[in-house]
Amino acid sequence: MAGNLEPTTALSDVLVVLGAAGIVIPAFARLRITPIIGFILVGLAVGPFGLGSLVTQYPWLYHVTITDPAAITPFAEFGIILLLFEIGLELSFNRLWDMRRLVFGLGAMELGVSAFLLSGVLIATGLPISGAFGLGIALALSSTALVLPISGTQGPVGRAALAMLLFEDIALVPIIFLLGAMAPFAAQDTGPSIGETLLYGGLVVGALLVFGRMLLPRLFAQAAQTKSPELFLAATMLVVIASALATSMVGLSPIMGALLAGLLIAETEYHTEVEAITKPFKGLALGVFLITVGMGIDLRVVWAEIVPLTVAVLGVVIVKSLVTGFALRAMGKARATALETGILMASPSETTLIVLTAAAEAALIDRETAQFWQIVTAIGLTITPLLALLGKTWGKRVAKDSADAGQTVPVAEPEGERVVVMGFGRVGRLIAEMLTVHGEPWLGIDTDPAIVRTAREDGLPVLFGNVDSEAAIQRLGLDNAKAMILTMDEPVLILRMVKRLRLLHPVLPIIVRARDASHAAALYKAGASHAVPETLESSLQLSEAVLVDLGFPMGPVIASIHEKRDEFRQKIKEEGELNSLPKLKSASLRERA
Secondary structure (H helix, E strand, C coil): CHHHHCCCHHHHHHHHHHHHHHHHHHHHHHCCCCHHHHHHHHHHHHCCCCHHHHCCCCHHHHHHCCCCHHHHHHHHHHHHHHHHHHHHHHCCHHHHHHCHHHHHHHHHHHHHHHHHHHHHHHHHCCCCHHHHHHHHHHHCCCCHHHHHHHHCCCHHHHHHHHHHHHHHHHHHHHHHHHHHHCCCCHHHCCCCCHHHHHHHHHHHHHHHHHHHHHHHHHHHHHHHHCCCHHHHHHHHHHHHHHHHHHHHHCCCCHHHHHHHHHHHHHCCCCHHHHHHHHHHHHHHHHHHHHHHHHHCCCHHHHHHCHHHHHHHHHHHHHHHHHHHHHHHHHCCCCHHHHHHHHHHCCCCCHHHHHHHHHHHHCCCCCHHHHHHHHHHHHHHHHCHHHHHHHHHHHHHHHHHHHHHHHCCCCCCCCCCCEEEEECCCHHHHHHHHHHHHCCCCEEEEECCHHHHHHHHHCCCCEEECCCCCHHHHHCCCHHHEEEEEECCCCHHHHHHHHHHHHHHCCCCCEEEEECCHHHHHHHHHHCCCEEEEHHHHHHHHHHHHHHHHCCCCHHHHHHHHHHHHHHHHHHHHHHCCCCCHHHHHHHHHHHHC
């Protein structure tokens, strides 16, 4: 009977993982170190090559080690799926379309050139061309699971990393098919062709897009009416799992289905609630994946082959850093952005392990070679947080030097009460010009050294600063500011900044550029004084131009536009969305006519 009380292997492993999460996350957060390193170290310690190898000698270690790594692999894969789903939530189809040049230009350049150079180096070491190509393209991939949680999807580094990683995720299926086609016995392969997979995949993606747009708003509306967080979470998980299964059934990657599910939900008004309710599960599942990475490192093998492993890791990191950095510079990105992103993207990926397995199964490389590079990949994933810290430190130094060079022109900065314009692109510069026309002192802040340098050469009081840094915000002396204006076209970053600013400065007027009405509603909820949706302003300006051209007097037209703007603003604050915009516009025109 006592034997029946013993936990099963699966239950024991789950308890170890949950215990590790309960210890690692708060402990490393207190030390201000990313928990990514903690999870990898836990996997290394409790895995089959760590304390798990001593279970036969010390049976009590069974309860604090993971004896069956394969049992938790599905949970790790689910963590990657949730991560891609969260990325989709932060995007939208419009933003993805706006990024097409980065995704298919920068992404293709970075992956193609990295794979070519790494393959060339491997050929020089004596590997056959086919094996070198398979290894080169595997090592050219970068880690979505680690890079995006570190960089985010906003800001220059986040957008560049997201674009390259999206292209790699899209290219994963063709890469695996290409490796299969290169196999010595590929002609005997009876599996589906790449043409069939792309055909069926296209049909499934099209069906998901059509039915998703039709059904998801109704599904989440029903879940929201129940006011039950559990039902809302269940509906979210149903959408994610169904989309992932649909794409995997036709040979595409399940992470593509998860990304698509996130994109579809991002188009609804429920995306903020979905993001909040799924975030804890994503962190836990990602921790499981990182523990599996740590379990794959055998320190005895590492010590026995320390020199070749070190050379291999450094070679991959250096080649990928240089390629990514030069690619970003070729696309016109700032030196600081190119340096930080290049180092951040330098390590191999979790998908590298998938491609390595495919290359080994296709007999392009032998098992011993595949095992060696799997250890290289695990080490590369382990040092990714350290590379991120190194890249950020060097990037800040380069940005500071660039900013100092751009500030050599002496410019009188306003003292005392002033308006702070955060983001000095096209919109910020126009706002500053209007403030100058009306004699209002202002100070501009931007993260792009080139913009800062150009503005200061024109005699404008613009400084370089990290808009997402709380320390940088505190140095601005906002106690004397008349207002803070946020003009960046980065919805998630702006929402985070509004919350932070309102917490630090409860009475400061905060005027914000919003992407649309739902974004404006979220900004008002976060504490914005005024949120100006771009879609609303373009509609009002178009209405004004039409009415004036039709012969209506300018004075009444401007008055009606102001009246309508106030009406919409109040409606956004009260309802959180602007569903009746077209109907109200047409009614207004009929009334004026």
